[in-house]
Amino acid sequence: MKEHGPKEMIFKVRRYDPERDAKPHFDIFTVPVTRGITVLDALLYIKENLDSTLVFRTSCRMAICGSCGMLINKRPHLACHTQIEELKAKTVTVEPLPNLSVIKDLVVDLSPLFEKHKLVKPYIIRADTSEMDNPTAEFYQSPEELESFLQFTYCVKCGICISACPTSATDKQFLNPQALAQCYRYCADTRDDGEQERLLSVDSENGIWHCHLAGACSDACPKGVDPALAIQLLKRRLVARATNLAKKRKPAPTVTPPTYSKPKLPFPQFTVNDKTATVEG
Amino acid sequence: MKNTYLWLAQLVTGILIAVTLGIHMVWMHLDTILSALGIDATEPTSWASMIQRSRDIGWVVLYIFLLAFGLYHALYGLRNIIFESIQSRRIRLVVTWSILAFGILAFAWGTYVPIILLSK
Amino acid sequence: MKRMQPHKSNYLGILGWIWGGNYRIERYLYTLHRVTGLGILLFSLIHLCVTTFFRMQQDSWEAAMTILHNPWFKLGEYLVVIAFAYHSLNGLRLILQELGFGMGKPVPPIYPYRDSLRKSRRWSMALIGTAAVISLVFLYDFIVGG
Numbered sequence: 001m002k003e004h005g006p007k008e009m010i011f012k013v014r015r016y017d018p019e020r021d022a023k024p025h026f027d028i029f030t031v032p033v034t035r036g037i038t039v040l041d042a043l044l045y046i047k048e049n050l051d052s053t054l055v056f057r058t059s060c061r062m063a064i065c066g067s068c069g070m071l072i073n074k075r076p077h078l079a080c081h082t083q084i085e086e087l088k089a090k091t092v093t094v095e096p097l098p099n100l101s102v103i104k105d106l107v108v109d110l111s112p113l114f115e116k117h118k119l120v121k122p123y124i125i126r127a128d129t130s131e132m133d134n135p136t137a138e139f140y141q142s143p144e145e146l147e148s149f150l151q152f153t154y155c156v157k158c159g160i161c162i163s164a165c166p167t168s169a170t171d172k173q174f175l176n177p178q179a180l181a182q183c184y185r186y187c188a189d190t191r192d193d194g195e196q197e198r199l200l201s202v203d204s205e206n207g208i209w210h211c212h213l214a215g216a217c218s219d220a221c222p223k224g225v226d227p228a229l230a231i232q233l234l235k236r237r238l239v240a241r242a243t244n245l246a247k248k249r250k251p252a253p254t255v256t257p258p259t260y261s262k263p264k265l266p267f268p269q270f271t272v273n274d275k276t277a278t279v280e281g
Numbered sequence: 282m283k284n285t286y287l288w289l290a291q292l293v294t295g296i297l298i299a300v301t302l303g304i305h306m307v308w309m310h311l312d313t314i315l316s317a318l319g320i321d322a323t324e325p326t327s328w329a330s331m332i333q334r335s336r337d338i339g340w341v342v343l344y345i346f347l348l349a350f351g352l353y354h355a356l357y358g359l360r361n362i363i364f365e366s367i368q369s370r371r372i373r374l375v376v377t378w379s380i381l382a383f384g385i386l387a388f389a390w391g392t393y394v395p396i397i398l399l400s401k
Numbered sequence: 402m403k404r405m406q407p408h409k410s411n412y413l414g415i416l417g418w419i420w421g422g423n424y425r426i427e428r429y430l431y432t433l434h435r436v437t438g439l440g441i442l443l444f445s446l447i448h449l450c451v452t453t454f455f456r457m458q459q460d461s462w463e464a465a466m467t468i469l470h471n472p473w474f475k476l477g478e479y480l481v482v483i484a485f486a487y488h489s490l491n492g493l494r495l496i497l498q499e500l501g502f503g504m505g506k507p508v509p510p511i512y513p514y515r516d517s518l519r520k521s522r523r524w525s526m527a528l529i530g531t532a533a534v535i536s537l538v539f540l541y542d543f544i545v546g547g
Contacts, residue, residue, distance in 0.1 A: 075423040098421075102411045151507040164424065166431065169417025171365045205373070209288045210365055213499055214431035215518040216424040224510025229517040236501035242285040292496050299489040310482060311542045326466050328459045335456075348449075355442040362435070366415060387449065394453040 009033045009084060011042055013054065014095040015105050024102070026093075027051065033084050039072055039092065040079040043106075056106040063222060066158030070106055071095040076160040078222045097163040113159050116175050119201045120183035125194025126251055137254040139191040145252075152185040152230045154223045161217035161227050173206040177217035180208055181227035184234040193251035199238065208235060291357050294350040301347040341395050348391045352384045427518045427525065434491050437484035444481045479543050483536045490532040494525055 008030050016024035029050050031042045040058055047054045056079070057067040063081040070079050072094055073087050084092065100108040126132055161177040162168045168176050175183075183202055187195045202208050211231050218228040240246035307315070309325045316323060324330055334340040360380050364373055413421060419432055455465040468474075497503050503524060504517040518525070 071422070073423070096411065098411055098413050098417070100411060108411070147509065148507060150509050154510055164421065164428075166413075166418045166421055166428070167365055169413035169421065170415055171368070172412070173368055174365070203282060203284050205284065205364065207284070209284050210361065212431055212434075213427070213495055213518075214424075215427040215516070216421060218516035218518060219425050219428065220422075221514070221516070224512065224514030224516070226507070226510070226514075226516040229504055229507060232499050232504055232517075233501050233507075235499050238285050239289060239500060242282050242289065292499075295489075295492050295496065299492070302485065303489070306482060306485060306539075310478075310539055313542045313545045314538070326469075328462050331456065331462065351445060355438070355445065358438050359442060362439070387446075391449055391453060394456065 007033055009042070010091045011046065012091060012093045013043075013046070013106070014093075015054070016096075016102055017053075017104055035085065037084050038080055039070070039077070039082045039084065039087075039094065040068055042084065042092070043079060043094070054106075055104045064156060066156030069097050069108075069158040069160045069163070069222075071097055071163065076163040076220050078158060078160070081222055097159055099163050099165070099168040100159060108159065110157075110159055112172070113157060113162060113176065113178060116179040117157070117182060119175065120179045120186070121194060121198050122182045122186055124186065124189065124192045125197060126191070127193060131254060137256045139252045140255040141190055141252055145190045149185050149188040152181050152188075152225055152227070155182060155185075155225050155227075156223055158222065160220050160222060164216035164220040165211075166214050166216065167210045167212070171206065171210055174210050175202065175204075175207050177211070177227040177231060180211065180234060181225060181230035184230040184237075187234065187237060190249070191252045195237070195241075199241070202234065203238060208238065211235075287357060291354060294354040297350045298347065298354055301343055301350065304343065305347060335395055344395060345392050348388060352388055352391075356380050356384045425519070426522075430491055430525070430529070434488060434495070437488040440484050441481060441488060444477075475543065479539065482539045482543075483532075486532040486535040486539070487529070490528045490535075494528045 009032075011029045011031050012026045013029065014024050015021070015027050029046050031045050031050075033042065040061060043054065043056055044058070047056075056070070058080065059065040059067040061068075061080045063078050066078070068079040069076060071077075072079065072082055073089055073092060076097055079094075094106065096102045096106045096108050100110065100112065103109050124132070131137075155178060157178060159178070161181075165174075165177050167174050180202065183198050186192050187198060208231060213228060213232065215228045218226045221227060237246065312323055312325055315321075360377065363376050367373060367376070418435060421428065451465060451469075455461045498518075498521065503521050505520050
């Protein structure tokens with residue numbers, strides 16, 4: 001849009017109220033838009049000025065909470081993260097995320113996402129439970145070890161990858177891309193020793209082998225998590241285990257933190273108000 | 282680990298089919314190019330050519346392997362497609378056993394015929 | 402709070418395999434892989450029946466071959482050849498990528514995001530191009546050889 005004044009745009013929003021409607025239908029709204037307006041801004045305008053019964057999820061409005069996932073012009077996006085300009089269309093069609101049941105209007109039922117996420121045990125599992133419960137020291141992890149899984153920690157659990165996945169379109173029991181990527185995130189974490197436990201649910205009939213690398217999950221992910229990469233790396237791990245080629249590694253040991261800590265400011269020690277600290281050099 | 286092995290077998294049979302079926306496709310369809318290279322593969326669909334290949338142990342072994350790999354790869358793929366559409370455990374069990382039975386029968390029939398011809 | 406009854410048909414279903422939305426090409430390479438696989442399976446079952454039932458006597462074999470030398474059947478055969486070329490080369494791509502080869506290492510995401518399939522797109526397209534070249538070679542022989 002070259003002009004800076006307000007312009008109007010047509011929004012087709014899919015509505016469904018299970019208590020009133022037999023099936024979903026589209027409502028059309030005309031929203032004044034200027035440069036920089038996001039789809040979420042437009043939905044909030046509709047709710048405030050045109051139809052207060054419109055229902056959708058929103059929270060942070062800065063693409064970190066994952067609440068506002070929606071199908072916008074036939075592609076899943078976070079509404080707060082989608083500028084009207086980038087859609088390059090005269091009409092904006094907003095629908096709830098597919099492959100998840102609709103509760104009302106644009107709100108979908110995310111409980112399958114959370115249930116399947118729980119199934120892959122998304123937490124560090126180690127044998128030394130006493131250290132886990134009453135920690136005495138840090139677990140050692142080098143920057144390279146961190147980078148081998150850091151990308152997959154950025155998942156915000158928005159459910160967009162499930163909407164993009166073609167297997168999730170038909171297979172309701174499929175451990176969706178989000179859960180599989182998080183399974184890899186924990187298996188690849190050098191502090192973890194729970195791969196054997198997690199793989200029981202992953203190597204099942206509805207597990208990882210129904211993924212056929214369509215790659216739409218990575219294409220659609222709003223945080224660049226690349227779940228497809230995590231899933232293929234997890235397949236590699238499973239195959240390595242099955243063919244006995246897996247590298248056996250022990251989980252990261254503990255490292256006692258240093259007793260002396262240097263002052264963070266570049267001032268000489270005598271300026272730091274800490275009588276127990278000693279000066280180095 | 283069972284599902285991992287089944288999936289790995291899918292990959293391995295895929296590669297083996299690419300080789301064996303590739304040979305079959307080249308022989309059957311590229312006869313003009315093969316004859317230009319000096320290999321006599323004229324009229325591969327004729328009775329004479331078919332009988333000649335049926336009596337050659339090399340071709341028979343190739344076809345039996347192709348049938349085995351092809352049946353496994355295709356039926357595992359079909360089973361995956363069906364499993365992605367059907368959630369019921371009972372129906373899935375019926376599908377698995379039916380596919381297994383069909384595969385074994387098809388393999389038995391497919392190998393019986395060329396072996397009978399080989400012995401003529 | 403009364404639990405709402407979710408509307409079930411928000412799943413895309415089998416049509417969701419064919420077209421799910423405005424995604425990039427690898428999503429539709431998956432669809433084509435599935436379609437070609439099923440096509441080859443169907444052809445193979447018919448081919449197995451034809452080549453086993455009619456091969457006992459020369460007359461029945463030659464009668465079957467005469468019917469199958471019809472141009473429509475030849476076109477169908479050529480489509481199977483193209484399907485095989487595509488399925489095998491895309492399958493090779495899938496074997497390599499699903500075992501983690503050519504997918505690159507995880508890198509912390511910095512906008513604009515380039516996922517691993519986008520990074521290896523050149524190689525994917527090279528393999529699909531090879532399938533196209535093979536199809537053209539077979540086309541030459543179909544036309545010249547008949």
